[in-house]
Amino acid sequence: MLAETICSAVAAAGLGIAAITAYRKRYRAAARIAAYALVPLGLVMTGAVQWAFDTAFSPMAWAGFGVLGAAWLLFLSTRAVDRRRGDRKAADQGGRQDPVAPAASAPSLGQGQRGAAPKPKTAAPAEDFSDIEAILKKHGI
Template structure:
């Protein structure tokens, strides 16, 4: 059925009329907020007809229905969905394999001292004097051992922790 084969004025006026009657009944039963909300929804079909937006809404609706039915009943689309799923699985597997191949993180420092360039291609080891200096370069400070943050005396969860400990939980 096409858009022009439907008598839209009676359909929209009927939907608006039925909605307004129901909104009056709802207003008396559930209050003004519910009744006014249904009245607002009820006015939309007639507003769409009078503004000419109904034809656009029809075209959008037929496009969506056509897309969905083409998606559901087309085997090529399902093949595309299957390939997209396979692609996602391959991405996940490759990420797991990359992590395994890396192995343990390299936290140990190399056994040879680090060498840095000090102008004109000369190599200088850390702690050795610089090219124009008489004093040795400062060594980078060793990272300080991290201490766990001290618990504040007025911890909000201390009461809860005490109750859980008394009950043998955690």
């Protein structure tokens, strides 16, 4: 009951300020103030204020928030443990990932021979930049 009275008083005061602002020919600001002033009144009329008031002073609701907080902490801690174990597992394997199909042959995985060194890439032929140089010289660069 007290919360509804306070919200109604805030709405009435806000609408009074909006009326004074409109009297001073600042209609856009008055409309904005009126919109803000009507929000608490709308919340009272929908019953949201009573629900929030009942929730704020309910020991059962606070116990529920505590349970939700504990669940959140459990989720975070298990996620952190999974990340640490995942990093340790990758370090034990030397950075390799398990193949998708363990029975697949090495060439089908794209690794070639396991003990062989990778083939060096051949250097690409030098590209001809004469046309670019001509354009740059034309513009004096």
